[in-house]
Amino acid sequence: MQAKQPIGVFDSGYGGLTILKDIKKLLPQYDYIYLGDNARAPYGTRSFETVYEYTLQAVKWFFEQGCPLVVLACNTASAKALRTIQQNDLPKIDNKKRVLGIVRPTSEVIGNFSTNKKIGVLATSGTVKSESYKIEINKFFPDVEVVQKACPIWVPLVEYGEYATEGADFFVKKYLDELLQTEPDIDTILLACTHYPLLLKWIEKNISSGIKVISQGGIVAESLKDYLYRHPEMESKISKNGTLDFYTTDEEEGFTKQANIFYGKPFKAKQVHLSEP
Structure with missing residues (x-):
């Protein structure tokens, strides 16, 4: 029996939920994990080095949860961290895993x-x-x-x-x-x-x-669908139970209340702590 291998969706806070909403609507069959780094948001005013460090911590956390594929549903993380993670970190961590952005x-x-x-x-x-x-x-x-x-x-x-x-x-x-x-x-x-x-x-x-x-939501969802079609070796790894789990680095109740505005449906989140890379 295949272990659960969800698609990870990351954002510095709530905004990535607008991307996740469209991805889930287009590709409902897959399992997903969403993580918002609300405790350290916003990323938009932070340095390249800080955004890279925070994003790498999140990517490693997703990999620990079994995700073979992570989508950075955050423009700042995609702009400031994605290329370095793809070129420098993935070959060292696991060259069969993938991290995609939205830019x-x-x-x-x-x-x-x-x-x-x-x-x-x-x-x-x-x-x-x-x-x-x-x-x-x-x-x-x-x-x-x-x-x-x-x-x-x-x-x-x-x-x-x-x-x-x-x-x-x-x-x-x-x-x-x-x-x-x-x-x-x-x-x-x-x-x-x-x-x-x-x-x-x-x-x-x-x-x-x-x-x-x-x-961007619809564009990113269509792009992910196309990526999985073109990469059956990745698509076959992703578990398909239609599940969706939410996590935040901040307080659970506050995140859940605010995130409902972005996602449009009620849900409960769990708190996690990201470790230094």
Whole structure:
């Protein structure tokens, strides 16, 4: 009988639940484990070295739980830590295990949404500073102009439950205005932070109807489905009982209450402590 080998889904906090929700909807047959590093969130303002260390600790924890595949459902972790983990750490830990991110699959398709080849990327300061989206999008779409804008207030607005307030509207408008002042002809905006879909009401209110707003959940889910199809050796390892377990590095009750907003369904989480690499 095959041991349980779930897909691991990681985020610095709650935002990755918006990715997990779409993955579970498209691929319900697999087992999943979600871990939010809420005790040390947010990652967006932390250094490359710190994000790498924290993300590596999480990846090792997932491997200890039996996960053969881990998805970093966090833009900052994908931008700042993924490549180093893939190139330097996986060969030493277990070269048959895999860690995937969400920057590349998003970058592979985002250019297809734009008609005039002008795309705005809204993200955390850390993701913007990494230049990951600009670099990756231009690999696949060299003729696309990518304009980035950091929105440092947006994650706290969501985390503290203020995303539906008039105050949130003010800060959403502020950053959108600054983005569109830089390039008024943007016709596609990528929400390159998994928290930002919760602000969609205000985002759409403050832009013209001709601008497309793209969230990542569906894109990442389709990319994972394609990856598993192209890698049957990995797909065959993943257990298929349709289970889903939630973990947090912070207090369980608080995480469960807040995370319901992101996932849309009630669940209970367990607390874990990540060890130093």
